[in-house]
Amino acid sequence: MAVHAHHHHEHEGAALTDAAQATLERAGEQWTTMRASVFEALAGFAKPASAYDIAEAVSKREGRRVAANTVYRILDLFVGANLARRVESANAYVANAHPDCLHDCIFLVCDSCGQTTHLDDDRLTKGVRSAASAAGFSPVRPVIEVRGTCAECEGG
CATH class of the missing domain: 1.10.10.10 (Winged helix-like DNA-binding domain superfamily/Winged helix DNA-binding domain)
Structure with missing residues (x-):
């Protein structure tokens, strides 16, 4: 993707x-x-x-x-x-490495080492906001975190 x-x-x-x-x-x-x-x-x-x-x-x-x-x-x-x-x-x-840019963030959090990677995917975060709005909810700050294992801990 x-x-x-x-x-x-x-x-x-x-x-x-x-x-x-x-x-x-x-x-x-x-x-x-x-x-x-x-x-x-x-x-x-x-x-x-x-x-x-x-x-x-x-x-x-x-x-x-x-x-x-x-x-x-x-x-x-x-x-x-x-x-x-x-x-x-x-x-x-x-x-925030780019404090002058306001957007929703996605974090990939490694359960093994704790390393956290920040991603920007405006299409995905816009979809989350749209889904919330369609459900009658006014999103203020979507929080998207994906827990798993980073490439280093996976061994590759």
């Missing part, structure tokens, strides 16, 4: 942080030192990270304890501003 992806630039490193800051500020929010620390910690994880993982990373970096509740509030803001995506089944978060 072909993936009907739209084209966008995926940011990395400092460019990702700059794009996140610009997106948050366009949304009328401030890019505080704590928000920057939480975003940098989140972006530094290779796999989805929990608020506790992020709080621990920020605490080590800051040299003081940062509460998971503080991180949860910031992550909620980031999800609302499209800077991060929540992997629902893992209760964990990933940085």
